[in-house]
Amino acid sequence: MSEHEDPFNNALTQLASIADILQVDPEYYEMLKSPIREITVSLPLKLSNGTALTFTGYRVQHNNARGPYKGGIRFHPKVSLSEVKALSMWMTWKSALIDIPFGGAKGGVSVDPRKLTLDDLERLTRKYVDALEQEIGPEVDIPAPDLNTNAQTMAWIMNEYSRLKGHNVPSVVTGKPIELGGSEGRSAATGRGVAICAREAVQTFLKKEMKDVTFAVQGFGNVGSNTVKTLMEMGAKIVAISDVAGGARAKSPSGHFEHSYDSLLQESTKAGSIAKISEIEEISNHELLETETDVLIPAALENQITEVNASKIKAKLIVEAANGPTTPMADKILGRMNVNIVPDILANAGGVLVSYFEWVQNLNRDHWAEDMVNERLELKMKKAFYDVLSYSQKENVELRRAALVLSVSRVVSAMKLSGWH
Numbered sequence: 001m002s003e004h005e006d007p008f009n010n011a012l013t014q015l016a017s018i019a020d021i022l023q024v025d026p027e028y029y030e031m032l033k034s035p036i037r038e039i040t041v042s043l044p045l046k047l048s049n050g051t052a053l054t055f056t057g058y059r060v061q062h063n064n065a066r067g068p069y070k071g072g073i074r075f076h077p078k079v080s081l082s083e084v085k086a087l088s089m090w091m092t093w094k095s096a097l098i099d100i101p102f103g104g105a106k107g108g109v110s111v112d113p114r115k116l117t118l119d120d121l122e123r124l125t126r127k128y129v130d131a132l133e134q135e136i137g138p139e140v141d142i143p144a145p146d147l148n149t150n151a152q153t154m155a156w157i158m159n160e161y162s163r164l165k166g167h168n169v170p171s172v173v174t175g176k177p178i179e180l181g182g183s184e185g186r187s188a189a190t191g192r193g194v195a196i197c198a199r200e201a202v203q204t205f206l207k208k209e210m211k212d213v214t215f216a217v218q219g220f221g222n223v224g225s226n227t228v229k230t231l232m233e234m235g236a237k238i239v240a241i242s243d244v245a246g247g248a249r250a251k252s253p254s255g256h257f258e259h260s261y262d263s264l265l266q267e268s269t270k271a272g273s274i275a276k277i278s279e280i281e282e283i284s285n286h287e288l289l290e291t292e293t294d295v296l297i298p299a300a301l302e303n304q305i306t307e308v309n310a311s312k313i314k315a316k317l318i319v320e321a322a323n324g325p326t327t328p329m330a331d332k333i334l335g336r337m338n339v340n341i342v343p344d345i346l347a348n349a350g351g352v353l354v355s356y357f358e359w360v361q362n363l364n365r366d367h368w369a370e371d372m373v374n375e376r377l378e379l380k381m382k383k384a385f386y387d388v389l390s391y392s393q394k395e396n397v398e399l400r401r402a403a404l405v406l407s408v409s410r411v412v413s414a415m416k417l418s419g420w421h
Contacts, residue, residue: 060085090102224243289313
């Protein structure tokens with residue numbers, strides 16, 4: 001990974017790459033280049049051990065032409081304003097591409113949650129909500145889980161926001177526990193969507209069935225693990241997996257993991273890392289990216305595939321489960337190598353899609369069965385994939401540019417029809 005790549009510059013480079021195709025009016029292009037609102041807040045907190053610290057929180061709202069701002073909140077020591085700005089822009093494109101009535105936003109707190117007690121983490125989350133009370137809401141900006149945040153974090157946010165408003169407001173966040181109005185299938189939705197896109201891409205570009213294809217997955221958090229689970233259910237062969245502590249390459253005679261998904265999860269949880277489970281060869285995250293495999297799924301952080309390692313990638317298909325895992329320079333190198341890339345704004349859109357389903361259920365005080373959620377997820381993801389593929393083939397452009405053209409054109413159309421100036 002490159003520590004020097006600026007995520008927001010990468011997002012702007014991607015936007016610029018389609019300017020010649022779309023020929024967006026300069027005033028709209030200028031509005032798209034910058035978020036509507038960037039919020040930075042200081043969050044002083046006395047920890048339970050007596051230490052007093054001040055954390056920095058962010059919320060960036062990129063564009064709401066198509067509906068309320070929508071985007072996750074991440075807790076990570078390297079969260080920066082540039083990263084959050086880039087992610088908010090990608091959320092705008094993602095919501096438009098999957099064709100749901102949301103704009104794009106993103107939030108984060110610069111903190112290592114592993115160094116806080118659960119009580120400290122809850123109080124920090126509530127302070128973050130207190131600081132942003134006027135900036136979020138069911139019709140304004142709807143947060144969701146992201147890196148190092150989960151259903152419990154969303155429950156705290158919902159409760160704190162409801163306390164401030166004086167009544168219960170479940171639709172202020174998505175990704176909540178089922179008991180508090182969360183949607184069935186939400187926690188697995190992003191990974192499931194990635195696997196659906198991978199399956200369609202394998203059939204399209206590799207002309208193979210899933211049972212005949214090998215996968216390497218970088219990341220075994222919520223997205224990566226649910227991607228692995230769904231791929232295994234589809235019959236795919238997993239040859240390598242990694243997490244924040246390291247990676248594992250299968251060492252079985254078949255060349256792929258013969259563990260069940262449940263045993264992978266149990267063993268890695270007990271050992272503290274996927275790199276410590278039985279019957280594997282321990283590898284680094286960098287080695288995982290360069291593994292001999294048909295399909296590579298980066299499901300960790302941004303800037304993992306760069307000009308430094310792109311030429312060493314052996315996969316013929318990359319499905320981006322993470323946000324911004326491939327830098328613009330790496331994109332060009334991989335293009336010359338004839339590697340097809342299913343871009344992040346398409347591949348990982350399953351999470352925001354089921355977040356939309358959850359929001360609709362909350363507004364209607366309704367609750368859908370998991371089968372219904374998964375069926376609607378499948379239909380929407382496949383439609384988005386083939387919309388992008390069709391444009392890509394018709395205009396002879398790579399999938400990323402096709403996805404950006406479709407999404408940006410929908411956002412610009414909404415801005416024009418609404419009379420934005």
